[in-house]
Amino acid sequence: MVLLENDSFLTELTRLFQKCRTTGSVYITLKKYDGRTKPVPRKGNPETFEPVDNKCLIRATDGKKKISTVVSTKEVIKFQMAYSNLLRAHIDGLKKKDKKSKSKKTKATQ
């Protein structure tokens, strides 16, 4: 699992989308992150870890290659804008809504 900076992550995510255009899926996962870098200790060992509240983890994979990045409050605005643009640009193979309510012939999208 490769942990990247926000910008590198977005670049790599673009590459993943491009790679999977003909076949395969792109999986993106979003989760709140408390900043821990060590695994949760077994009971008996005191947990000396202070969780932070303002981070989230974004992961992406195409089934083979895995990438991830951590976004915190300071970066979220910029990251979220770039991320939304990326999704909208690449997730374009879906059916457009027919304006005519009766659609006897459904147009096949390329």
Next chain:
Amino acid sequence: MPHYQSWEEFSRAAEKLYLTDPMKVRVVLKYRHCDGNLCVKVTDDAVCLQYKTDQAQDVKKIEKLQGKLMRFMVSKESHSMTMETD
């Protein structure tokens, strides 16, 4: 493991689930260009909410929901459902 047909219901249930335990909930997005569909899942490993679509109009909604949850995740959890603006 409900599959939702309506975006409204899914979106409301997803936000509600996130707010019950932010640390446990994750949002998964799966996109298949070759099949032309998009699937969103929100789960806390006990409850699993899913929404599938092949409609271009849903991309914006899904992307907005992700953005909203992302902002919840990076904000200090002092109050829920309102967006941090500072």
